[in-house]
Amino acid sequence: MLELEIPGFGWVRIEHLVSDFTGTLSVGGRLLPGVREQLNQIAGFLKIHILTADTFGKAKEELNGVNCDIHILTGEKHDVQKEKYVKKLGAETVVAFGNGNNDRKMLKAAHVGIAVTEGEGCAVDAITAADIHVTSANSGLDLLLNVKRLKATLRF
Numbered sequence: 001m002l003e004l005e006i007p008g009f010g011w012v013r014i015e016h017l018v019s020d021f022t023g024t025l026s027v028g029g030r031l032l033p034g035v036r037e038q039l040n041q042i043a044g045f046l047k048i049h050i051l052t053a054d055t056f057g058k059a060k061e062e063l064n065g066v067n068c069d070i071h072i073l074t075g076e077k078h079d080v081q082k083e084k085y086v087k088k089l090g091a092e093t094v095v096a097f098g099n100g101n102n103d104r105k106m107l108k109a110a111h112v113g114i115a116v117t118e119g120e121g122c123a124v125d126a127i128t129a130a131d132i133h134v135t136s137a138n139s140g141l142d143l144l145l146n147v148k149r150l151k152a153t154l155r156f
Contacts (some may be wrong), residue, residue, distance in 0.1 A: 002045060002095075004147050008156020012111060016089050017042060017144065018082075019097035020106075021052035021059045021070075023120035025137050029056025032118065036066055038141040043067035046144070049089070051082050053102070082106035097140055104129040112154070114140045 002014040019025055025035050039048055048068035052059050063070055073081050083105035086094050096103070096110035101123040107113030108129040115122050115130035116137050127133050132153055134140040143150040 002144060002147060004151055006151050006154045009154045012150075012154075013093060014095045014111065014144075015047060015093040016049060016095070017046045017097070018049045018051060018086055018089070018094050018106065018110065020082075020099060020103050021050050021063070022055045023099045023118060023122075024097050024103070024116045025050070026056075026058075026062060027119035029058035029062065031062040032137050034138050035141065038138065038145065039066045039068060042141065042144050046095075049085070051085055051106070053078055078102040079105045083109050086110050095144065097137070098126055098130075099123065101125050107131075112150075114143070116140050 005011050025031060050063060050068050050070045051073060054072050060070055079102040082103060086096060086106050086109045091109045092111045094110040095112040096106045097114050097116055098107050099116045099122040104125040107115060107126055113130040115127045115133045117135050118137055
């Protein structure tokens with residue numbers, strides 16, 4: 001669990017990291033350098049859930065060796081599927097990472113939503129739904145590994 005008080009934002013008690021894969025943790029379907037190690041560090045204190053449409057069909061292969069649950073989304077309305085997943089976990093216990101339009105509802109529902117702009121860009125609706133915008137997955141994951149950075153970003 002990650003727990004801290006952020007002035008003006010309130011208490012943060014996070015138990016789950018829910019993240020998109022394509023364009024958030026990967027570019028072109030390939031996991032970004034350093035992300036595997038960061039995720040495995042975070043798995044020591046948060047349960048990690050990867051929700052993805054798996055556009056490139058490589059998520060399971062690329063996340064091999066990462067301590068996480070992988071959920072490949074099917075059908076339509078992935079934005080609604082992701083939002084429901086976060087709410088089922090208990091949205092107040094979730095930090096979410098995403099970059100696409102299909103991540104916007106998940107980012108808004110999570111206690112802390114982090115929009116990631118990596119090599120595939122970030123949808124404007126994802127940015128406006130999030131609490132934080134970062135320029136790389138590594139920077140976003142570092143906020144969880146160095147909580148004073150998270151506190152400095154979110155305080156009023």
